[in-house]
Amino acid sequence: MAVLPASASATGPFHALPASAVAERLAVDPGRGLSDSEAETRLRRFGENVVREPPGPGPLRRLLAQFHDPLIHVLLLAGVVTWVFGGHVDAAVIAGVVLLNAVVGFVQESRAQRALDALSAMVPVEATAVRDGVPRRIPAARLVPGDVVELAAGDRVPADVRLVAVNRAEIDESALTGESVPVVKSAGPVAADAPVADRTGSAYSGTLVTRGRARGLVTATGGATQLGGIQHLVATAGAVATPLTRKLARFSRQLSVVIVAVSAAAFVLGVVRGTPAPEMFTAVVALAVGAIPEGLPAAVAIVLAIGVVRMSRRGAIVRHLPAVETLGGTTVICTDKTGTLTRNRMTVTTLAAGGVLLTPAEAGSALRECLVAGVLCNDAELEEGDPTEIALLGAAIAAGLDPAAIRAAAPRTDTVPFESETRTMTTVHKGITYVKGAVEEVVARCTDELLPGGGIRALDRKALARVHDTLTGRGLRVLAFARITPGTTPALLGLQAMHDPPRPEAVAAVAACRSAGIDVKMITGDHAGTARAVAGEVGLASGRVLTGAELAALPEEEFDAAVAGTQVFARVSPGQKLDLVRALQRRGHVVAMTGDGVNDAPALRRADIGVAMGSGGTDAARQAADMILTDDDFASIEAAVRVGRGVFDNLRKFIAWTLPANIGEGMVVLVAILLGATLPIVPVQILWINMTTAVFLGLTMAFEPTEHGIMRRPPRPPERPLFTGSLLRRVVLVSLLLVVAAFAAYRLQLAWGASVAEARTTAINVFVGVQAAYLVSCRVPDRPVLRAWPGHSRMFVLGLGLTAGLQLLLTYVPVLNTGFHTAPVGVSSWLWVLGAAVAAFAVVETDKLLWHRLGTAARRRVRASPSA
Numbered sequence: 001m002a003v004l005p006a007s008a009s010a011t012g013p014f015h016a017l018p019a020s021a022v023a024e025r026l027a028v029d030p031g032r033g034l035s036d037s038e039a040e041t042r043l044r045r046f047g048e049n050v051v052r053e054p055p056g057p058g059p060l061r062r063l064l065a066q067f068h069d070p071l072i073h074v075l076l077l078a079g080v081v082t083w084v085f086g087g088h089v090d091a092a093v094i095a096g097v098v099l100l101n102a103v104v105g106f107v108q109e110s111r112a113q114r115a116l117d118a119l120s121a122m123v124p125v126e127a128t129a130v131r132d133g134v135p136r137r138i139p140a141a142r143l144v145p146g147d148v149v150e151l152a153a154g155d156r157v158p159a160d161v162r163l164v165a166v167n168r169a170e171i172d173e174s175a176l177t178g179e180s181v182p183v184v185k186s187a188g189p190v191a192a193d194a195p196v197a198d199r200t201g202s203a204y205s206g207t208l209v210t211r212g213r214a215r216g217l218v219t220a221t222g223g224a225t226q227l228g229g230i231q232h233l234v235a236t237a238g239a240v241a242t243p244l245t246r247k248l249a250r251f252s253r254q255l256s257v258v259i260v261a262v263s264a265a266a267f268v269l270g271v272v273r274g275t276p277a278p279e280m281f282t283a284v285v286a287l288a289v290g291a292i293p294e295g296l297p298a299a300v301a302i303v304l305a306i307g308v309v310r311m312s313r314r315g316a317i318v319r320h321l322p323a324v325e326t327l328g329g330t331t332v333i334c335t336d337k338t339g340t341l342t343r344n345r346m347t348v349t350t351l352a353a354g355g356v357l358l359t360p361a362e363a364g365s366a367l368r369e370c371l372v373a374g375v376l377c378n379d380a381e382l383e384e385g386d387p388t389e390i391a392l393l394g395a396a397i398a399a400g401l402d403p404a405a406i407r408a409a410a411p412r413t414d415t416v417p418f419e420s421e422t423r424t425m426t427t428v429h430k431g432i433t434y435v436k437g438a439v440e441e442v443v444a445r446c447t448d449e450l451l452p453g454g455g456i457r458a459l460d461r462k463a464l465a466r467v468h469d470t471l472t473g474r475g476l477r478v479l480a481f482a483r484i485t486p487g488t489t490p491a492l493l494g495l496q497a498m499h500d501p502p503r504p505e506a507v508a509a510v511a512a513c514r515s516a517g518i519d520v521k522m523i524t525g526d527h528a529g530t531a532r533a534v535a536g537e538v539g540l541a542s543g544r545v546l547t548g549a550e551l552a553a554l555p556e557e558e559f560d561a562a563v564a565g566t567q568v569f570a571r572v573s574p575g576q577k578l579d580l581v582r583a584l585q586r587r588g589h590v591v592a593m594t595g596d597g598v599n600d601a602p603a604l605r606r607a608d609i610g611v612a613m614g615s616g617g618t619d620a621a622r623q624a625a626d627m628i629l630t631d632d633d634f635a636s637i638e639a640a641v642r643v644g645r646g647v648f649d650n651l652r653k654f655i656a657w658t659l660p661a662n663i664g665e666g667m668v669v670l671v672a673i674l675l676g677a678t679l680p681i682v683p684v685q686i687l688w689i690n691m692t693t694a695v696f697l698g699l700t701m702a703f704e705p706t707e708h709g710i711m712r713r714p715p716r717p718p719e720r721p722l723f724t725g726s727l728l729r730r731v732v733l734v735s736l737l738l739v740v741a742a743f744a745a746y747r748l749q750l751a752w753g754a755s756v757a758e759a760r761t762t763a764i765n766v767f768v769g770v771q772a773a774y775l776v777s778c779r780v781p782d783r784p785v786l787r788a789w790p791g792h793s794r795m796f797v798l799g800l801g802l803t804a805g806l807q808l809l810l811t812y813v814p815v816l817n818t819g820f821h822t823a824p825v826g827v828s829s830w831l832w833v834l835g836a837a838v839a840a841f842a843v844v845e846t847d848k849l850l851w852h853r854l855g856t857a858a859r860r861r862v863r864a865s866p867s868a
């Protein structure tokens with residue numbers, strides 16, 4: 001036996017050697033594959049078939065990155081200036097607050113990142129390897145040089161492979177060569193100096209099989225492969241830019257510019273009026289820091305990351321972060337039938353031939369050849385393979401036949417694999433060709449039909465159509481079988497009809513989607529009759545069924561309306577799925593589309609949310625999708641939409657809270673400067689308020705539970721802006737409330753004999769109290785919160801508790817008194833805080849109530865006069 005080369009290098013001449021020589025060099029029998037023990041030995045020697053990603057920046061680097069922000073720089077500069085002019089305590093406080101902010105930001109970001117990273121482990125990457133003569137699904141990471149792998153349409157090539165047997169295989173190598181036209185493969189050697197794109201006898205890690213099948217020998221794994229190994233199927237990690245985050249980042253930047261300009265103007269004004277420059281400098285820095293919503297982009301990223309984690313718990317793995325926010329706005333879900341609405345566990349219940357229906361047991365002798373064709377024209381093993389084909393093996397066994405003996409007696413000499421376009425599969429055994437597939441396709445090729453118990457007659461197409469209608473009307477999936485023997489006319493061997501029970505949870509999920517105003521459409525490759533019956537079982541409106549042929553015949557101007565008005569589509573080809581997505585998008589829909597096959601990739605990419613199957617689908621579909629369902633279940637899509645809506649709600653809540661709070665903070669300083677009055681709250685205090693409330697109050701909005709009835713309201717219109725008129729109104733209202741409350745508390749306390757430190761302490765507590773009261777209101781931004789109380793949230797209670805605790809510390813702990821110029825206060829001061837908070841809450845709630853009433857009245861008027 002040849003000695004395995006020390007390093008399995010892909011750049012070696014494997015592509016230039018004949019397959020047999022490659023097998024010899026890799027010391028493997030291409031028919032049997034490696035033994036388990038040999039594979040173990042090689043695994044130890046060559047390592048796992050994965051590429052370790054270069055480690056990201058370490059904790060220290062990530063902590064330092066928190067300081068890499070223009071605002072923090074300004075703040076640090078202010079600290080230095082304060083220090084230089086003798087304000088040592090103030091400078092230390094500024095430094096402390098900046099540090100606290102960085103640590104909290106660091107911890108939150110690390111948690112979110114860890115959660116996202118963990119997702120990639122949830123979608124297993126597998127490959128089919130032949131070990132000890134048996135094809136087996138194993139983790140792709142365990143492949144070793146010399147392994148024999150089987151590739152089929154839809155698979156991602158798991159390592160670099162020299163092909164030894166090829167059956168019409170084509171591979172999309174665009175990931176490697178940039179060339180998007182699939183390459184037709186063969187098993188022959190090519191010139192040693194052939195570029196990668198011309199090595200037709202090899203397949204490379206990370207490329208996608210688009211057609212046919214092939215068997216190959218692994219020549220390089222992990223880091224030694226051309227592409228550098230297996231890319232993760234889940235690409236979420238690190239990518240946190242979404243349309244929304246970008247919009248928000250831009251908004252924050254614009255707002256910052258305005259605030260810096262206002263601060264500069266205030267600075268000049270203050271200095272002209274005679275305030276010392278260093279004092280003024282710290283004051284305007286406080287203004288800027290208070291007013292700029294610097295936490296916004298980070299908070300949004302955290303809200304989205306929490307959404308991703310919540311979705312993963314419900315069986316939906318998000319590959320691209322923007323999907324989280326898009327999902328919430330979904331208006332149409334186009335779903336497969338098999339596996340998504342049904343269990344994809346099929347059992348043949350009925351066989352038919354010559355107008356007679358039989359059970360598999362009865363068919364054992366009467367329709368033997370139909371059952372035999374089902375075993376031979378079949379790639380499944382008993383436990384593994386396509387559920388349709390496993391069901392056919394099950395039928396043969398139920399009829400008393402032995403699939404292994406049948407296969408041994410008639411070895412296969414040629415195969416045309418199943419494809420959704422042709423809807424048939426063909427195999428050749430001892431000169432006899434068996435075809436199985438969709439009834440229309442198979443019957444079109446037949447002239448005769450076999451009768452139960454023997455005998456043959458000219459095909460009675462009408463009788464056959466009646467039987468077919470009966471079977472599909474019961475929701476059964478029907479396959480036809482034909483035999484083509486040289487010298488005789490092609491004969492129909494019979495039909496096998498299988499039952500695939502609907503998923504009970506899908507029925508509830510379809511109902512939930514419909515009450516949420518989301519249109520659910522079933523798009524299937526199966527027959528119209530079967531599709532209609534199954535649609536009825538899961539609660540879809542199944543009145544009209546459009547078939548692929550009918551779609552193709554529709555005049556262009558009627559296409560979009562017909563698609564929008566139909567719930568069930570049957571005998572649809574993957575190419576037509578793309579047309580359906582486009583038509584729905586032209587009508588303004590946000591479309592989620594499921595797919596599992598290699599040809600579904602374009603439709604998945606085009607859809608607003610492409611959804612692939614984690615257990616049943618192909619790697620190609622997963623690669624193109626935005627979201628992967630770990631359990632293939634329709635109910636998981638519904639759950640993901642529910643979470644998506646919740647995420648969007650929480651973003652709105654966070655923004656509705658943070659903007660008015662921030663701008664109010666800035667306004668207090670600005671108003672004092674403009675009035676030439678003493679500040680009711682000094683800069684270090686503003687810093688305290690801003691940092692503690694942003695972290696302990698604002699961030700709790702990210703953890704809000706989804707509101708009751710979230711799936712009973714219509715989808716958010718795609719064009720709805722984030723910054724609505726009502727948000728602007730709220731900004732003005734709450735900012736004014738904060739300014740009035742802070743000034744009133746400060747001035748009245750002074751008037752009643754309090755010291756400046758005591759008056760300021762009261763003002764700070766009032767300020768935080770009003771922000772906390774406003775946070776309660778923000779739990780339901782548009783409706784009176786007490787009427788639509790969203791229920792318990794641990795984070796919310798914790799946030800309020802921590803904030804209250806911190807304010808007590810600030811008020812009563814001597815070190816903090818010194819650092820932040822505060823002083824202990826009496827009960828009357830706290831009554832002020834309570835009164836201000838209740839008053840602010842009442843004002844905001846009254847405002848919401850009035851606008852809610854106005855809105856309801858306007859909607860009623862529109863409903864009363866629909867022409868308006």
Ligand SMILES: Nc1ncnc2c1ncn2[C@@H]1O[C@H](COP(=O)(O)OP(=O)(O)OP(=O)(O)O)[C@@H](O)[C@H]1O
Binds near residue numbers: 336436523524
């Ligand atoms: N392995 C197979 N061999 C031969 N014909 C098949 C096979 N699987 C399915 N068919 C035929 O092709 C038709 C279309 O199958 P396809 O897999 O494209 O869609 P489907 O699984 O029925 O529906 P969905 O798109 O909802 O998953 C089936 O109705 C059946 O008649």
